[in-house]
Amino acid sequence: MSLRHALLGLLAQGPASGYDLTRTFDGSLGRYAWQAGHSRIYPELNKMADAGLVVVDETGPRGRKTYALTDDGRTELRRWMLHWPEQTTVRDETVLRMFLVQSLEPDDARRLLEGIAEHCARELQRLRPLMDELDAEHDPHEPVPFGRLAGEYGVRQYEAVHGWALWSLERLAATVPS
């Protein structure tokens, strides 16, 4: 039930409406960690309010409701963050493709790996300047800005996949014909 914990974690940064939270999922959170559409978020927020994990903080125009964490919500978030099971849920189409590279003909496999490497290189060119900018703007007296750690994860992730794709290309090419 990770959607619930994702919402708790986001609300820990400060009150937000279902609409705000939906847009957060559209960004890098949804891209690298967990996806959710508004049609799941609104019902879940209502259930969390029933369970006493969040409360409606403010109501605004157009029926806008911002939610805030309760003490129970913060306790549950902390419990989930610190006590995680050994076997966690992962579901990643890209990694699945990596597992199945060898089901392709050698030429196709090469093309796929080259595509992955290029994709990673492009993403790195996009992400690294963003991180540098965050760092340049950052006042060292303030806490690390939200998203900076996740962004760093993204950079390192792409570097790892990039290196993996190049290594795999070499490895596939190195097969000695008999």
Next chain:
Amino acid sequence: MSLRHALLGLLAQGPASGYDLTRTFDGSLGRYAWQAGHSRIYPELNKMADAGLVVVDETGPRGRKTYALTDDGRTELRRWMLHWPEQTTVRDETVLRMFLVQSLEPDDARRLLEGIAEHCARELQRLRPLMDELDAEHDPHEPVPFGRLAGEYGVRQYEAVHGWALWSLERLAATVPS
């Protein structure tokens, strides 16, 4: 509909029964890429047979049925492997926790990051020798063994997360009190 493609990719390595495929998902495939239990696999194989993507190859004792790819199945697998959408499905509880590290008190955040770093270090100690063993046993005239590329991905992935956790710890500690 990635379960279907996972099954196609696995069957591309050679015919297998639903039971065999279920055990494959119990291993590193399920751990890093995609999970599925037998209760989804059997119905899906039947649907894939109806759709002409696979055929029953052999029947064995205890009602065992091995499935093999058809030409249509191989075509569909190739299509899926080579033409992937920009926005792919990712769902990873660990990465979600990474995104939410900053929702914790500094002490808790530190403990969590230390836990992640230790976890990665342990997994690396387990995985690296396995990969070295695979390489030592590998006849260079044979194609790269199935799972070797994925295993390398696992190693690099853990190295990346390990480095990220250490970097994050430093970064959190570096906040200058005002």
Next chain:
DNA sequence: TGACGCATGTAATGCGTTACATGATTGC
């Protein structure tokens, strides 16, 4: 006043997990 974006919801369908259910073979 019309278009766009904000804002919230429900319904239908499909995918995934857990639990239920059954029976055959092999090895001890």
Next chain:
DNA sequence: GCAATCATGTAACGCATTACATGCGTCA
């Protein structure tokens, strides 16, 4: 003969996506 494992399936429930549905507020 009994236990473990092989082997396949269905049912119930919950979660996720897509589509359907509605209405308010702001700005040009």
